[in-house]
Amino acid sequence: MKIATWNVNSIKARKPRILDWFDEAQPDVCVLQELKCVDEAFPASDFEDRGYNVHVHGQKTYNGVALLSKHPVEDVIRGVPNFEDEQSRYIEGTIIPDEGEAVRVGGLYMPNGNPAPGPKYDYKLRFMEALTAHMADRLQAEEPFLVAGDYNIIPEAHGVYDPIGWKDDALFRPESRAAYHKMLNLGLTSAVPTLLKEPYYTFWDYQGGAWKKNNGLCIDHFLVSPEVADRVEEAGVDMDVRDPETGNGDVKPSDHVPVWIALT
């Protein structure tokens, strides 16, 4: 089962390129972030025509997440439990494959948190605390569980092109990394680095020619339960869709690329 995550930075602006990638990559499950649309505006039929079940937690202008699956999905929740939030940043559902074990999949768009310190950073840390508590609850079930998405966290210095320059940024500050490591310390594994071995980036800013200079960040992650970690046999970062010179020519890329894992 191939499971992917992609921060698309507007479903409306990105739709042709997203559909091209779906046709090529054929994920069984995909979580999308930064839809920037309300539920009713999500182009569900384009995905349903391709065999996907569509679940959306949308929001106008900002945020918005979706869970798409070729397999049936049960028990969908929107938002992090026990966390009052006006922003649409989390969706979770149980994927029921034709055969084998069900997998509980969360799709995450973590708050950016800049400028830090400040109220936006406080919100990020509160969000992370609530999500950590929820992850702990889910792990108690000892069933296959993962949370994929844009964590807006650079866990390690090799995940940023200029660690010194980014030391005070909300994505890389010690408190941010400590909060992320609390998630790992629950018993979750960051699945992609264990498979890829070499450092990689998943985001390049639109500004300053970041793509051409390879000034990237590694901020899109898969945190998986032990039951999933045992089953990860492949992982990938689809960088080709980020290059404005490739793909659909006149269609502009997202600043993030798709990241995926394949389970046995």
Next chain:
DNA sequence: ATGGTCGTTACACGA
């Protein structure tokens, strides 16, 4: 270098 980020929105903000 003649540019200089993008998307949504509305005359600015978030990333």
